[in-house]
Amino acid sequence: MKTPLDAFIAEDLSGYIEFMPEVEAEAEIIVKEDGVIAGVSEATSIFEYFNVEVEPLFEDGDLIRRGDLILRAMGDGRGILKAERLSLNFLGRMSGIATLTFAFVERAGSVRIAGTRKTTPGFRAFEKRAIILGGGDPHRFNLADMLMIKENHIALVGLEQAIKLAKGVSFTKKVEVEVSNVEDATLAAELGADIIMFDNMTPGQIEVAVKSLQARGLRDRVLLEASGGITLENVNEYAQSGIDIISVGAITHHAVWLDFSLRIV
Numbered sequence: 001m002k003t004p005l006d007a008f009i010a011e012d013l014s015g016y017i018e019f020m021p022e023v024e025a026e027a028e029i030i031v032k033e034d035g036v037i038a039g040v041s042e043a044t045s046i047f048e049y050f051n052v053e054v055e056p057l058f059e060d061g062d063l064i065r066r067g068d069l070i071l072r073a074m075g076d077g078r079g080i081l082k083a084e085r086l087s088l089n090f091l092g093r094m095s096g097i098a099t100l101t102f103a104f105v106e107r108a109g110s111v112r113i114a115g116t117r118k119t120t121p122g123f124r125a126f127e128k129r130a131i132i133l134g135g136g137d138p139h140r141f142n143l144a145d146m147l148m149i150k151e152n153h154i155a156l157v158g159l160e161q162a163i164k165l166a167k168g169v170s171f172t173k174k175v176e177v178e179v180s181n182v183e184d185a186t187l188a189a190e191l192g193a194d195i196i197m198f199d200n201m202t203p204g205q206i207e208v209a210v211k212s213l214q215a216r217g218l219r220d221r222v223l224l225e226a227s228g229g230i231t232l233e234n235v236n237e238y239a240q241s242g243i244d245i246i247s248v249g250a251i252t253h254h255a256v257w258l259d260f261s262l263r264i265v
Contacts, residue, residue, distance in 0.1 A: 050079030101134025200228035
């Protein structure tokens with residue numbers, strides 16, 4: 001059965017012309033920055049696809065430092081070269097996400113850091129795994145995981161009708177509602193939403209909304225999530241506003257790749 005890795009390998013080798021002789025070789029992958037490693041499993045699978053033996057020296061989720069030797073690869077030099085760029089791409093992209101996620105997690109304390117669906121088409125499963133390896137929560141993998149009512153749903157049918165329609169789908173599905181003010185947060189809780197997302201609200205505004213829910217005896221009925229405009233600089237302030245979850249699209253769409261290199265030794 002084909003896997004996503006097969007498609008990526010086929011893409012990279014399309015039209016490949018073999019010109020190197022068969023030579024036994026050993027290679028090492030080195031990291032050039034501190035961070036959290038992710039993608040070791042994927043890189044290993046890519047090398048093994050080309051019948052190259054791999055010795056990983058770190059596990060996914062480990063903390064790494066500049067200069068660390070990540071893995072050794074031994075076998076036909078042609079196979080090593082074919083696997084080189086794709087394996088480095090996985091390590092760089094996934095480690096960048098895991099590293100940024102870890103930084104948010106450290107600053108958020110006990111509040112959970114979650115991803116979003118702002119992911120690279122075709123690469124979501126790997127990006128979500130990188131979030132988990134960085135200590136975060138993947139949030140929804142796809143639209144079937146939860147019924148999320150966003151501003152455009154509300155624009156179509158109104159908040160009350162949107163919640164009614166969503167809750168009528170199935171008792172197995174949680175319903176999350178995106179709100180931007182205290183009134184809508186209160187209404188969503190009263191109508192039985194499972195999760196309320198404060199969208200693009202300041203920590204001060206969220207704190208007021210949380211206190212309003214507490215005063216009405218609604219706070220314990222729902223999980224509270226904040227999203228929109230949250231950075232490493234202000235995430236701790238949001239974490240202290242009384243919420244349970246902070247979702248951050250930036251941990252995928254703003255993550256900078258970690259720098260890895262492969263050298264034949």
